Amino acid sequence: MAFPLPSSLSPSRFSSFKSCPLSFRFSTIDRLPEEPSEPAVKGTTVHRALELLYMEPPAGRTRDRAAETLEQALEEMSTDSDYVGLGLSEAAAERFAKDCTGMVDRYFGLEDPAKIHPIGLEIKLQADLGSLKVRGVIDRLELDADGELVVTDYKTGRAPRDGQVQERMSGVHIYSMMVEKVFGKRPAKVQLIYLGRDPQIIEATTSERTVAGVEKKVGAVWAAVERACETEDFRPRTSVLCNYCSFHEFCPEQGGDPAKAAEVAVALGRV
Secondary structure (H helix, E strand, C coil): CCCCCCCCECHHHHHHHHHCHHHHHHHHHCCCCCCCCHHHHHHHHHHHHHHHHCCCCHHHCCHHHHHHHHHHHHHHHCCCHHHHHHCCCHHHHHHHHHHHHHHHHHHCCCCCHHHCEEEEEEEEEEEEECCEEEEEEEEEEEECCCCCEEEEEEECCCCCCHHHHHHHHHHHHHHHHHHHHHHCCCCCEEEEEECCCCCEEEEEECCHHHHHHHHHHHHHHHHHHHHHHHHCCCCCCCCHHHHHCCCHHHCHHHCCCCHHHHHHHHHCCCC
């Protein structure tokens, strides 16, 4: 019996499949619960703080106001299930807030928010690509000085090494493709803003060629997902990401049994 196909995929799910098809199956097909990750929750907090900052008029997007929006974001997150699930001690919670403060401070060293013209924040989009529905949330869609669209994605993790840049840019290129399909205009540029210990902006221009390349790559990944579902063949792929995986008990590379994942999914009513 074949696995059911996902009804839609996001750029992060495409990346998940390429990183480890078996982990993709556990999270997307079996929909098994995952332990909250402190880096991911920090990212959510900082994204929310910057979203609130950009709700202010340009003159109001100051460092002082950013400190206030971060406080609001931290307050909102204090009751969020992912944050609560981290089980942070008082000292760890203080370090968490300090790390978020550092990322927001570093943001001001990369851009002057008063000069940015956002036309959309945290935009939920869905676009059709053949039989596939591609969905995602764009952190910021803006107009540059020439009136051209720019897609911006904030990143709170480690900036990529030279050989990793193209792969890291794939998600934001998918967002650009989605913008063109939904709004009928191709963004002129996409960019990743890294707010970690090596803050930097990585950007790329777009063209008909880049869009065609993105569509081809997305189509190839979707075809591989279809084959894996049809043949029930989702293979593990070991990497440093295994250290952060929630599915060790089901992974044969970690001494686990994949068959038990289906049993858990049924017990949870996920399939």
